[in-house]
Amino acid sequence: MSASTSAWRLLLRSPVAVAGLGALGLLVVLALLGPVLVPYGANAVDVTRALQPPSGAHWFGTDDLGRDVLSRVVLAARASLQVSVVSVSIALVLGVALGLVAGYFRGWADAVAMRVVDVLFAFPVMLLAIAIVAVLGPGLTTAMIAIGIVYVPVFARVTRASVLGVREEPYVRAAVAIGAGPLRIIRTHVLPNVTAPIIVQTSLSLAFAILAEAALSFLGLGIQPPEPSWGRMLFDGKGFTGSWWMSVFPGLAIFVTVLAFNLVGDGLRDVLDPRQRSVLESRRDR
Amino acid sequence: MSTTTAALAVEDLHVTIGRGARVARIVRGVSWSVQPGQTLGVVGESGSGKSMSVLAATGLAPATARVEGRAFLDGTDLLGLGPGELRRTRGRGLGFVFQDPMTSLNPLLTVERQITEGIEEHLGATRRAARTRALELLEMVGIPDAARRLEAYPHQMSGGMRQRVMIAIALACEPTMLVADEPTTALDVTTQAQILDIVRELQERIGMGVVWISHDLGVVGGLADEVVVMYGGQVLESAGVQTLHDAPAHPYTRGLLGARPRLGRLREELVAIPGAPPDPRALPGGCVFYERCPIKAERCAHEVPPLAEVAPGHLARTFCTEER
Numbered sequence: 001m002s003a004s005t006s007a008w009r010l011l012l013r014s015p016v017a018v019a020g021l022g023a024l025g026l027l028v029v030l031a032l033l034g035p036v037l038v039p040y041g042a043n044a045v046d047v048t049r050a051l052q053p054p055s056g057a058h059w060f061g062t063d064d065l066g067r068d069v070l071s072r073v074v075l076a077a078r079a080s081l082q083v084s085v086v087s088v089s090i091a092l093v094l095g096v097a098l099g100l101v102a103g104y105f106r107g108w109a110d111a112v113a114m115r116v117v118d119v120l121f122a123f124p125v126m127l128l129a130i131a132i133v134a135v136l137g138p139g140l141t142t143a144m145i146a147i148g149i150v151y152v153p154v155f156a157r158v159t160r161a162s163v164l165g166v167r168e169e170p171y172v173r174a175a176v177a178i179g180a181g182p183l184r185i186i187r188t189h190v191l192p193n194v195t196a197p198i199i200v201q202t203s204l205s206l207a208f209a210i211l212a213e214a215a216l217s218f219l220g221l222g223i224q225p226p227e228p229s230w231g232r233m234l235f236d237g238k239g240f241t242g243s244w245w246m247s248v249f250p251g252l253a254i255f256v257t258v259l260a261f262n263l264v265g266d267g268l269r270d271v272l273d274p275r276q277r278s279v280l281e282s283r284r285d286r
Numbered sequence: 287m288s289t290t291t292a293a294l295a296v297e298d299l300h301v302t303i304g305r306g307a308r309v310a311r312i313v314r315g316v317s318w319s320v321q322p323g324q325t326l327g328v329v330g331e332s333g334s335g336k337s338m339s340v341l342a343a344t345g346l347a348p349a350t351a352r353v354e355g356r357a358f359l360d361g362t363d364l365l366g367l368g369p370g371e372l373r374r375t376r377g378r379g380l381g382f383v384f385q386d387p388m389t390s391l392n393p394l395l396t397v398e399r400q401i402t403e404g405i406e407e408h409l410g411a412t413r414r415a416a417r418t419r420a421l422e423l424l425e426m427v428g429i430p431d432a433a434r435r436l437e438a439y440p441h442q443m444s445g446g447m448r449q450r451v452m453i454a455i456a457l458a459c460e461p462t463m464l465v466a467d468e469p470t471t472a473l474d475v476t477t478q479a480q481i482l483d484i485v486r487e488l489q490e491r492i493g494m495g496v497v498w499i500s501h502d503l504g505v506v507g508g509l510a511d512e513v514v515v516m517y518g519g520q521v522l523e524s525a526g527v528q529t530l531h532d533a534p535a536h537p538y539t540r541g542l543l544g545a546r547p548r549l550g551r552l553r554e555e556l557v558a559i560p561g562a563p564p565d566p567r568a569l570p571g572g573c574v575f576y577e578r579c580p581i582k583a584e585r586c587a588h589e590v591p592p593l594a595e596v597a598p599g600h601l602a603r604t605f606c607t608e609e610r
Contacts, residue, residue: 106349170390177346178404178455179377188403192394 010271017267023260031078040068042075061245076228084209090148095155103163117153133221143222162194196272207261293495294463295319299355301342310566313339314519320495327506330516381456385468387448391440398436423454446477518574525600535602
C-alpha cells in the first residue's frame with residue numbers, strides 16, 4: 001500500500017470531501033456532455049418567450065432575449081472549468097518551478113524570485129488580472145493567462161516554504177553525499193516530498209480561479225458574448241431585478257462550483273497533513 | 287603514515303562559521319589519515335568538532351561554513367575540486383552512513399530506488415543490473431527476504447533495518463572510504479553490535495578505509511585501529527586503540543575512559559568530568575581543556591600545548607606527559 005492510495009482511501013472516508021468530489025464529478029459530466037443534454041441551444045433566441053419565470057418548459061426561466069437559462073448555465077460550465085484548470089495549471093507550473101529553484105538554491109536566485117513574487121503579491125488580485133487583460137485584450141485566452149499569472153506567487157511561496165524544510169532533511173544530504181546532481185535531487189527527493197501542500201493549494205486555487213473568471217466576464221473582460229458564461233449572465237441579469245432567475249441560477253452555479261473545490265481542498269488538507277492524518281487514522285481504528 | 291598512500295587524509299583543516307567578533311571556530315588545525323583497510327575512530331563530546339571536521343573534509347559542510355586545509359581522497363585533494371568534480375569524486379569514492387536512520391532515507395521512494403540511484407549515477411548501470419546489485423547488497427548487509435524488501439518503503443522497516451539499508455547505499459559503489467557519523471547511536475545495543483559486525487566484515491572483504499565518528503569510546507574501541515580524541519575543535523590525543531586504552535596520555539582521555547560504565551561494577555559511581563566544553567566563539571587563550579583539567583598547571587592558562595609525540599605513533603596535546 002503506497003502513501004497515495006492510503007491518502008485516497010482516507011479522503012473517501014470524509015463525507016464532506018465526498019460531497020465535494022460528487023459535485024465536481026457532476027460538473028465535469030455537464031461540461032463534457034452539456035451540448036447533448038440541454039433542451040435548447042445557448043443562443044436560441046425567442047423574443048416571444050422573453051423573461052419567463054421558471055416553468056415546466058424552462059426550469060430556470062428565460063432571459064430578456066428568450067434564451068433558456070438552464071441551457072446557458074449548463075453550457076457555460078465548460079468554459080468556466082476550462083479557464084480555471086488552464087489558468088491554475090499555468091500558475092502551478094510557473095509557481096512550483098520558481099519555488100523549487102528559490103528554495104533549493106537559495107542565494108541570489110531566491111532573492112530575485114522572491115522579490116518578483118513580492119511585487120506581484122503587492123497588487124490586489126483582481127486589479128492585477130484586469131491590468132493584464134487591459135494589456136493583452138479581452139477574451140478567453142487572455143483571461144486564462146491573466147488568472148494564471150495572478151496565482152503564480154501563491155504557488156511559489158507555498159512551494160518554497162516546503163522546500164526550505166525538505167532541503168535540510170538528512171535524506172537530501174545523503175543524496176548530495178552519494179553524488180546526485182542538483183536537478184536529480186530536486187526531481188526525485190525534493191519535489192515528491194513537497195507535493196502535499198501544493199495539491200491542497202491547487203484545489204483551493206481552482207475555486208478562486210472560477211470566481212476570478214466570473215468577475216472578469218462580469219466586467220466584460222473574460223468570455224465574450226454571445227458565448228454563455230456565468231459572470232456575463234450575472235451582468236445581464238442585473239438590469240432585470242424583477243426576473244430574479246436570470247441572476248440567481250448562474251450565481252448558484254458559481255457558488256456550488258467554488259464550494260465543491262473548497263470542500264475537496266479542505267478534505268485533502270486533512271488527509272495530507274501528517275498531524276491531522278494521525279487523528280483521522282486513529283479515529284478509523286476505533 | 288603518508289598522505290599519498292592513505293585512503294583519506296586530512297591536513298591542517300580549519301572550519302569557521304560567521305566572521306568578526308562573533309566568529310565561531312569549530313575546527314582548528316586537525317590532521318589525520320586513514321590507510322586502506324584501516325579504521326579510524328574520531329571520538330569527542332557533542333560540539334567537539336568531530337562531525338564537522340569530517341563533513342568539511344568531504345565538502346559536505348553547511349554553506350555558511352568557511353573551510354581551509356586539504357583533504358586527500360586516494361591522493362586527490364577534495365577541497366581543491368570544482369563542484370561538479372567534487373560531486374563525482376565523492377559520490378564514487380566515499381560512502382556515508384548518517385546518525386539517524388529514521389530521517390536519512392527518502393520516505394517516498396522504495397528501498398530499491400534509493401540503492402540503485404547511486405549505482406546508476408556513478409557506474410552507469412542499467413536499471414536491471416542495478417536491481418541485481420541492490421539485491422546483492424541487501425543480502426550482504428544481512429537483510430532477510432531481500433527480494434521483498436526491495437519493494438518496501440522506509441516506514442515499513444525498523445531502525446536497524448533502515449540503518450542496514452543506509453550501509454547498503456553507502457557501499458553500493460564500493461567506495462575507497464566509508465564515513466560513519468554516529469551510525470549506531472539511535473539503535474539498541476544488540477542491533478548496534480550487528481551493525482558493527484557487518485561493517486567489520488565488509489571492510490575486510492572490500493579493503494576500504496573507515497572513519498567512525500562516535501562519542502562512545504566503547505564502540506570505537508571494539509572497531510578502530512587508530513583513535514583521534516577531539517575537544518574544542520582540536521585533536522587532544524591520537525594513538526593506536528590499545529595504547530590509548532592502556533596508557534592514555536591526556537587528562538581528557540583519561541576522564542573519558544573513567545566516565546564509561548562497565549558491566550559488573552553496577553554500584554560504582556561513574557567519574558564525570560566537571561564543567562562543559564568551551565564556547566567556539568570565546569575560546570580560552572591557553573589550553574582548550576584548562577577549565578576542566580584536574581592536573582592543570584600555571585603555564586596551561588596562557589600557553590597552548592603542542593600536539594607532541596609521547597611515544598612512537600602516540601600524540602598528545604599536553605605539558606604533563608611525565609605524569610601517568
